Amino acid sequence: MTPALEITGLSKTFGEKIAVDHVDLTVPQGSFYGLVGQNGAGKTTTLSMAVGLLRPDGGSARIFGADVWSDPSRALSMVGVLPDGLAMPERLTGREVLTYLGLLRGLPKAVVAERAEELLSVLELDVAEKTLVIEYSTGMRKKIGLATALLHAPRLLVLDEPFEAVDPVSAATIKTILRGFVAGGGSIVLSSHVMALVEQLCDHVGVIDGGRVAAAGTLEQVRGGRSLEDTFVGLVGSAGTGTKELSWLSR
Numbered sequence: 001m002t003p004a005l006e007i008t009g010l011s012k013t014f015g016e017k018i019a020v021d022h023v024d025l026t027v028p029q030g031s032f033y034g035l036v037g038q039n040g041a042g043k044t045t046t047l048s049m050a051v052g053l054l055r056p057d058g059g060s061a062r063i064f065g066a067d068v069w070s071d072p073s074r075a076l077s078m079v080g081v082l083p084d085g086l087a088m089p090e091r092l093t094g095r096e097v098l099t100y101l102g103l104l105r106g107l108p109k110a111v112v113a114e115r116a117e118e119l120l121s122v123l124e125l126d127v128a129e130k131t132l133v134i135e136y137s138t139g140m141r142k143k144i145g146l147a148t149a150l151l152h153a154p155r156l157l158v159l160d161e162p163f164e165a166v167d168p169v170s171a172a173t174i175k176t177i178l179r180g181f182v183a184g185g186g187s188i189v190l191s192s193h194v195m196a197l198v199e200q201l202c203d204h205v206g207v208i209d210g211g212r213v214a215a216a217g218t219l220e221q222v223r224g225g226r227s228l229e230d231t232f233v234g235l236v237g238s239a240g241t242g243t244k245e246l247s248w249l250s251r
């Protein structure tokens with residue numbers, strides 16, 4: 001079966017810094033894929049290139065077989081994206097943002113209205129009906145960003161840190177939505193630092209370290225009977241990780 005997302009040899013250098021170094025990743029159809037890595041490991045750069053937001057220096061990304069860079073109209077019609085630091089029309093309310101982006105996506109007005117209503121209600125953004133996006137908190141921005149990613153019912157979701165700054169109640173709602181999406185045949189790739197969350201949600205995991213893939217496969221293959229956190233620290237941490245204290249803080 002054609003993978004939902006297939007990344008081959010993706011590479012990106014910023015000046016002297018090799019951010020992503022020949023990364024290969026395969027997200028099988030119907031999988032819930034967690035991309036983990038330390039700060040600065042290259043997750044956002046990889047995902048940005050995979051969805052056409054950042055031009056790679058080399059390599060390719062295919063969404064259900066369609067090349068993101070040579071066949072973007074086909075590839076991008078199948079994906080919903082929650083990018084890092086999503087820019088939004090700031091002077092619109094959440095509902096107006098959804099209506100605007102839904103219509104830009106070519107959805108019928110009645111469908112946009114119905115889905116926007118449901119998304120705002122489920123994500124508890126309807127309380128802020130008259131609130132402009134410029135007034136949104138960080139967590140509210142994540143939630144409206146997720147709503148825009150879901151609006152056109154894509155086959156694949158690519159979510160950069162979807163739970164960052166989101167409160168636990170909203171996080172539970174988002175987990176339910178995402179699990180339902182996968183149960184309904186959708187595929188998801190998300191990046192996260194929270195190993196417990198990835199372990200809870202994901203059936204596949206990719207570990208990025210220093211711009212390279214340190215491990216990838218099913219959750220069970222990658223963690224091999226240990227907790228994902230132990231596996232992760234063992235893979236990417238240096239000797240002595242977690243043992244250093246700040247002596248000047250002890251009294």
Ligand SMILES: Nc1ncnc2c1ncn2[C@@H]1O[C@H](COP(=O)(O)OP(=O)(O)OP(=O)(O)O)[C@@H](O)[C@H]1O
Binds near residue numbers: 018019042
């Ligand atoms: N526009 C840019 N210009 C210069 N360097 C960049 C740029 N974007 C990313 N980098 C560098 O590339 C590397 C990978 O960054 P990236 O944001 O992809 O990491 P990340 O794994 O998403 O990190 P985090 O978990 O902290 O979000 C880092 O060293 C970062 O400093």
